[in-house]
Amino acid sequence: MKPVLDGFPWIVHNLSLVFDKIGVHLLIACMALVVAIVIATPIGVWLGHIHRGSFAAINISNVGRALPSLAVIAILIGVVGLGRNTLILALVVLAAPVILTNAYVAVDSVDRDVVDAARGMGLRERDVLLGVELPLALPLLFAGIRTAAVYVVATVPLGALTGTDGGLGDIIANQASYRLEGVVGAAICVAILALLIDGLFAALQRAATPRGLRGHIDFAAVQTAAAGNPQEEGTP
Numbered sequence: 422m423k424p425v426l427d428g429f430p431w432i433v434h435n436l437s438l439v440f441d442k443i444g445v446h447l448l449i450a451c452m453a454l455v456v457a458i459v460i461a462t463p464i465g466v467w468l469g470h471i472h473r474g475s476f477a478a479i480n481i482s483n484v485g486r487a488l489p490s491l492a493v494i495a496i497l498i499g500v501v502g503l504g505r506n507t508l509i510l511a512l513v514v515l516a517a518p519v520i521l522t523n524a525y526v527a528v529d530s531v532d533r534d535v536v537d538a539a540r541g542m543g544l545r546e547r548d549v550l551l552g553v554e555l556p557l558a559l560p561l562l563f564a565g566i567r568t569a570a571v572y573v574v575a576t577v578p579l580g581a582l583t584g585t586d587g588g589l590g591d592i593i594a595n596q597a598s599y600r601l602e603g604v605v606g607a608a609i610c611v612a613i614l615a616l617l618i619d620g621l622f623a624a625l626q627r628a629a630t631p632r633g634l635r636g637h638i639d640f641a642a643v644q645t646a647a648a649g650n651p652q653e654e655g656t657p
Contacts, residue, residue: 536553
């Protein structure tokens with residue numbers, strides 16, 4: 422227990438170093454998350470709209486969850502080489518399947534009667550997708566992004582174990598220089614950072630949900646489904 426308690430004074434006495442590493446940590450995480458969102462979300466949304474590719478979407482997610490994070494980073498180092506871009510690429514590989522699957526399930530689960538009614542009113546497919554399906558799919562879609570964001574933030578430190586930038590992981594992997602107090606202090610910072618990111622995306626998830634749906638959605642249940650098996654959770 423004492424090493425854990427000693428981690429807090431270490432943080433206070435090394436705030437400049439901690440904030441510097443947090444900045445690098447968040448930069449890497451944000452870059453990877455943005456790339457993953459840009460790649461995975463359009464694919465998942467379109468597949469959900471046309472109601473095809475469920476086998477691929479779900480199995481891609483399962484494969485992504487099964488891949489050991491450290492192994493992915495190490496393999497990409499062998500292919501791409503050392504450097505920050507290698508870590509970012511590995512994080513994209515790990516985050517994209519979660520986002521893709523939740524985007525697919527979110528749109529695919531929208532009530533078919535509502536979609537048919539929109540088409541019956543003469544809306545074009547693009548208008549059906551953007552004006553009807555996507556707003557109703559936002560809670561589960563955003564839950565996938567929230568899960569991926571926490572996953573990415575928690576995985577960044579592994580980069581330090583493979584010789585690339587690792588943000589706070591640079592401290593965790595260097596006990597010889599920062600001693601046990603520094604390792605514990607940096608680990609505490611990673612945990613707090615992950616919790617803050619989760620809280621931030623939870624607020625964004627609620628804000629992005631159409632006001633008329635907020636009172637009818639169990640956000641905790643949606644998030645649990647997104648973190649586990651989103652195919653089992655439909656959009657209300």
